Amino acid sequence: MAGYPHCYRTVRSQTKTTNSVYGEFFEAAQALKIKIQPELLKILQYVDSNRNKFYNDLKDAVKIKSITTELKYLEEVKKMHDFVENWLLKLELKYECFNIGYYEVEGKRLKIPTIILAFLKTSPDKKTICVYLHLDVPKPDEKKWDSDPWTLTNIDKKIYGCGTSCGKGPMMSWFHAIEAFKKCNLEFPVNLRFVIESMHHEHSLGFAEFIEARMQDLFTGIDCVVACDGEWLGEKQPCIIYGAAGILHYEMRIEKKEGTKTDIKEDMETIFNTIVDAEGNVLIKYFNDYVIPVSPDEELMYESIKDFDLEDIRDSLPPYKRSWDKVKLLMSFWRMPSIYVDEIQECICDKKDTSIVKRHFLLKIVPKQIVSTVDSQLRKHLQNTLKDLSIENKVTLKLINSVRPWLEDFRTPHFKAANDAVIQIYKEKANMIREDSGRESVTIFNTFLEKPILVLPLCNKSANPGEDNENISFRDYYEGTKLIAAFLYQYSDMKVKNQN
Incomplete structure (x- = not known):
């Protein structure tokens, strides 16, 4: 009987084993029982x-x-x-x-x-x-x-x-x-x-x-x-x-101007290299300033999430995310801002107009980030980029849709x-x-x-x-x-x- 301390439990006493193991098990089991009216x-x-x-x-x-x-x-x-x-x-x-x-x-x-x-x-x-x-x-x-x-x-x-x-x-x-x-x-x-x-x-x-x-x-x-x-x-x-998350859906268009020497597709790539780096970090000035810091309690909450198998999606992730654990990955999806950039689109019409290319991209924002502020930050960044890189082709940015x-x-x-x-x-x-x-x-x-x-x-x-x-x-x-x-x-x- 010595191997089963709970057998000696009385109304007024609890063994260490009973309290720390059996008590926790009982409490957990009871937590999943709510009477059906x-x-x-x-x-x-x-x-x-x-x-x-x-x-x-x-x-x-x-x-x-x-x-x-x-x-x-x-x-x-x-x-x-x-x-x-x-x-x-x-x-x-x-x-x-x-x-x-x-x-x-x-x-x-x-x-x-x-x-x-x-x-x-x-x-x-x-x-x-x-x-x-x-x-x-x-x-x-x-x-x-x-x-x-x-x-x-x-x-x-x-x-x-x-x-x-x-x-x-x-x-x-x-x-x-x-x-x-x-x-x-x-x-x-x-x-x-x-x-x-x-x-x-x-x-x-x-x-x-x-x-x-x-x-x-x-x-x-x-x-x-x-x-x-x-x-x-x-x-x-x-x-x-x-x-x-909040979403800002954009379309960027670049139109070839007569007499310019740079390729419009190269201009598009150059511009986006100033917006996002190889590891998905948004480079727009002040973009991340209002993101709420992660608290220890919040990390524990993410750790408690069940029925998420990282292995199911690991191969589909960008290389820099494949070593991340569950908490970091879920936070990157849900509570950290990010950007998704589509492929460059060329004209597929019969005339094959090569003077215009466009690209769609999504800016994902989180609480405390404001749609109008983020839109203003992006446009200012683009304006400065065009000036700093001396891009002469016509660049236009259209906000297609936004959600807070x-x-x-x-x-x-x-x-x-x-x-x-x-x-x-x-x-x-x-x-x-x-x-x-x-x-x-x-x-x-x-x-x-x-x-x-x-x-x-x-x-x-x-x-x-x-x-x-x-x-x-x-x-x-x-x-x-x-x-x-x-x-x-x-x-x-x-x-x-x-x-x-």
């Missing part, structure tokens, strides 16, 4: 009993070709709106549709598809969650798909189709969660306000102006904003997103509610992650509403959201609906706990 259990059982119906509902949504960038799909976009309105009526949600301006498609001036604002109000004493959804999908290149993108298809326990993981899949998960509450005759734990747009893949055109104009009347009383976008870091570990960086404090109640919900459904703590690409809709909410924002992805890293062979696994589709319901209960409970 009786009401939530009914929801989970309803989801499991209605999988075929949920699948067919998504099938009906996916077959609608809701592409907003071509005239021939305009009726399909209208059909998608009708589909959503029918669901809102079936769920007994009140809703309004709002015109938000005009845009140009194939030379024609058209109304931007209306924004739908839907309400589920149960009590003024309950918290109110604003849910962001979108209906549009990018036009798929059907030659690159292994199945028909408009027909829901099962392949290896995955559901393939346009919008399954980005847009339509998350939307149906929210609708199914509400349906589950109604069918189980359960009181809804929060108030909901849906904001549904159709220009997500077109930089959320008109969305910012709408939010700014109506924030005082349509968006008062909101406690937090939730978007079920994005994807997990790996295949198994659920994630919660608390930040995203976004960052939340993930120690706040809505993140704790989401993490507790993840533990309830997946028996795992969530990875707290950031994204290395811009998230326009989120930054719009962040700018005008100034409310906490939670991005809760429902699919794993192989889902290809918005890309070729987009899919969501059967597990993630159904468990995602359960996760939404669990989050609603966890978030509503925090109000009661806070009052005590």
